[in-house]
Amino acid sequence: MSEQLINAIADMDEEGAIALTKELLAAGTPPTAILDDCRTAMELVGSRFEHGEYFIPELILAGEMLKGVSAEVKPYMTSSQEAAKKLGKVVVGTVKGDIHDIGKDIVVFMLDVNGFEVHDLGIDVPVQAFVDKIVEVQPQVVALSGFLTLAFDSMKETVGAITQAGLRDKVKIMVGGGTVDEQVCKYAGADAFGADAMAAVSLAKGWI
């Protein structure tokens, strides 16, 4: 474990983090150890976000740093290196009619670094696509993202279709997005709404 690397990432020192990664790899550090440090750093980032020290810019830069570190590490990974055990499965998507994705992408990223297997359906996702994916991967959690006010009806339709397919009691559904609130959650028939990406992670952890 490299405390220096963990702190570089957690303290938003992009140049430092990449330079350190290169040094560590050159010195023979196992790539899995570096990725573990990344996860530890992300926990710190997530915690600082929860406590109102870090905000969306830091989540985005953390994502960039992770991409940068992963790119350095990839050539050193062997095929025998196993993926970390996943906490559970989440299907995420921005609902039909809405093409906003930034918030959703941050949620996907935070769920991923927190150990979930995330299936991202993208944007403007037809109602049936959610149902089909749930049948295919059997997630414990479904996350519906939407920013426009038209998304409220799309969320309601999506939850309705999941119910119609006999799958409602097999999943927990959370909703989120700029205009989403408790009222929308009730209207859509979801189980909870999250005000931000960390809330999504807490909800998912709580349900699994």
Next chain:
Amino acid sequence: MAQTAEEKRAEINQRVDDAVALKKPDRVPVFMQFTMFPARCYGLTYQEAFANQEKWLDVNERAIEEYQPDLFFSPNTGVMVGVKVHEALGSHHLKLPGYGLGPNTGYQWVEDAYIKPEEYDLFLEDPGDFAIRVALPSSFRSLESFRSMLPLRNLALSFTTPVLAPAYCTPEIAESLSAFARAAEESARWIQGYAAFSQKMAARGFVEFGTAPTLAPFDCISDMWRGMRGAMLDMYRCPDKLIKAQDILLPMMIGAAIGNAQASGEKRIFIPLHRGADGFMSVAQFEQFYWPHLKALIFALIDAGLTPVPFFEGTYDQRLKYLRELPPGKVVAWFDRTDMARAKDLVGDVVCLMGNMPVSLLQSGTVEEVRECTRKLCEVAGKDGGYIMTTNTTLDDCHPELVHAWVDATREFGQY
């Protein structure tokens, strides 16, 4: 004797101006952020609204007559120009109903880093050149050929222009200029249509809001050039350029507002704000990258005799204190999700509050819930004046019955 249009407008403007000046008007004024609501109300598809200005203006007229707001949102905020303008320009930063979206999906901004970080330098060095050769092609597919132009300054010399002309007007560039001309012609029709509509509604005693918008310099960069991701990374990777770019944009944004205000005769300046909200950046980042230029914009508009109406989209609970730096009674602070009781307490003696009626309630609540929420807002935010009633975002998907209940309740509970 019935009121004349002039008298009606004078009464409305007095009501609104009193609220702005932190006085008690006769009652809480109602501003209706119509956006696409009129289309939904009277059975016009959004796609038709973007294709047919006459029909679009017709439903707006009907909505204004039916709901009788004190201020109505200018129809050009819902449909800035018709879809044909965007088709000619090949806009790819926007999707519209009938242009990338279904017939009843509201328009959406396709945010991306259309401008690369290395392109800041050209803007800083030569904004005009950047505008033509980089900014235009970055958003408009039909103008892609402008990238091939040599720096524009070469055309400053009459001796060389005749031989340079072919380089600046290749067949591809000529085609782009044709497309631009087609877009301009169609756009001019829409602008004229809107000007005529403004006059028509004014002649009936109605007061419009939204004809003279402007933007905070940071949002110009974040919304239209670098995307949210890009602008946020720029705060870390090239902070100096981000700030210098705003220095150049600031007088442009001031000029745009003053110019639009002169053209339309409207004194209230709509400033939609996107990226400075709680959660989108820290308070320290807000202080460094967002507030200084926004504050300078607001002050400049006040100096020009205008009333800035910044729309603080998102939540501003953590940054209300900055509004105390503004001169009292000159600015309307339109809030989305900010706690209105807290806002009244912290800045109610400086800015006129506006907003916060949740559209989710006007979409799926009950009449009783709507009335109760309205009553509370009038009581809390409207205490002793200094409040204009409006929603936290557009009325697009709201239920007409609930919207009526809201407007009626404001008239009932908003009496002083």
